[in-house]
Amino acid sequence: MKRRFTFSLGVLVLAAMPLAFAQSGSLHLPKTVEAGSAFSIQSTGSGKAVLYIVGPGQVLRRSVQLGEAVSFASGDLHNAGHYLTVLVSDSSTEDGSFDVTAAHEPAALSFLAKPSRIAVDSRDGISGVVYVFDAFQNLVLTPTHVSFQLSGVAGSAQTRTVLTRNGVAWTKMNSAAKEGSGQFVAQVGTATGTRVIQQVPGDPCGLRISVQPSGQRLAVQTDPVRDCSGNVVPDGTIVTFTETYNGSESTVDAPLKQGVARAEMPAYNGAKISVATGVVLGNEIRWGRE
């Protein structure tokens, strides 16, 4: 929006130039200029003129002595893009254009890592995308090496080096077998970005319950619930206990607390008590005798 406004403003300024200013003169424009770098434009002819440079988000105006070079300090032009030049002298108006490209040296990156929470042992489950920018937040389009590293849980770190394409590099990583927070780091030159990936236990594995009498009722409790990699399933996970007896059923949805789910159920001789969590079934126990 800002760029469009600037461009429109520039065009308006140019349209308002009085023809009486016109004098002859020309410019030797560079084909490309690196964003933020100092450069100069050589003019030819004689007399005075005004040089307008209109580009994305920027308009420059310089009084020019024709036949001399016009110098621009570093940082004068910092937005990458296509620039339009117009030299207005007493007798003529000459236009031209040149491109400002992003600096070759990456200075910053934007790092998108997804998801921030993933189950352990998920192959190619973590994706990282990096956009490489120069010091002026221009997307660096020249191929640049980006290194990705996922570390911080058990085992060795996973590392990938990827070349950017059109300023973007991406990769996929596996989640670790052990739960915990992983540091996902992307690095380009001296610029780094870090994201935390929480690697959480997967579905419970080998779910088992035991039953003990507790007064007039039965105390049912699970063994410590773990996933197939041996990680402790987090507290709050719902475990459903079901007791069936003589066509009647009792159920309790109990959360894991300190790795174990507990519930009290009616004590019926011959009752069948089973356990499940999510879509995972556990063992079944028959209490007493028929």
Place this chain on the structure above:
Amino acid sequence: MTTGRLLAVFVTAATVALIVVGTLWPIQSAVAMAGSGADLLSSSSSAQAAVENLAAEIGRQDWEKAYSSLANKNEFTEPEFVRDLTGNYPSLRTYATLDSSDLRPLHASADEAQIQLKLRWSTVVGTFLDTRTLKVVRTDDRSDHWAVVWPIVKEPRVPPQVIPVNYLRWDVIYRGPGDDWGAQDVEAPRVRIIDMHPVDRSAGVVIMGELLNEDVVPAFVTVKATLLAKDGSVIASEDSFDKISHVLLPKQVTPFLIAFHDVALSQVDSVHMNPSATLIAASADPVIEIEDQHLNPAPGASFTGKLINESGQVVNVAHVLGTFYGKDGQLVWVADQYVDRALLPETPVSFAMSIPADIASKVGSERAITATYSSGRFQ
């Protein structure tokens, strides 16, 4: 001009006539709304009239008058009578208003009668029925005055005590406005529809299924269904509203039911399901046991059971969702029921939900879950 005058006279006369008719012969609901005494209706000169008057007084929440009309006032106090109807603890009853009442004489003699009174209470989540079998007695042999013997149901009270609770709760810190573009936010929980069936019913199409929270964090879930015609156009779009347990803890499964009225299944080419989940702060308590679950066959097919609050916290509103599976294990129906009384620790409260007769005969097994709401805390 003359026509206008005639019309004005006619309208005035009609208004006066209607006011007179409404005053002399008011309808019962108008009397209740106006707050007039039951005396306008009838005196308690018969057993039926005594019950009608009591129902009207209850409807107007004129507790003092209702209590004073009872024959067994000496057995309980007025506050106990009020608590019997509105609950000891805040619950659906507390905020309910009487929608209508029906009475059915069961037995009558010269001095005593038995009448079944059905009080239909209206709440924000629908209506619930409170059925009482009332004994009505003639209070004086020489007079024609009858009074109701109120069958008081004293809700148990929990004695003052401290119940230690291993409190488990999730809190969430979301991304703030100052975070950079590209910085992570907390991930929405992963949920999955594990079962879905469209069914053609007389009232329209019903989509039912089950939703699983696969994640390790609690989720607030909704399910939206869109019916598409053969040409790809949208027939209708609905969500599950309250026919679902919206708060799903890790690895919890909820049934859902979405009703499309006045749509035939033959019109539908495909169904687009859209489950959504948001990470929320939640608590793993209270734990509710659902005991003595029974499927009662037709006629009057129902699913009944008892809820027992195994935690120390009073649950103000409990919502029971029943999932019914056919003999082949396929989902055949989803029903729900709100419990009108608060759940006190370790105190059983019954529930009953009706099931369509044609569905009841197909049911092989069932599963019930509860969603609970406690005042001052979500879930």
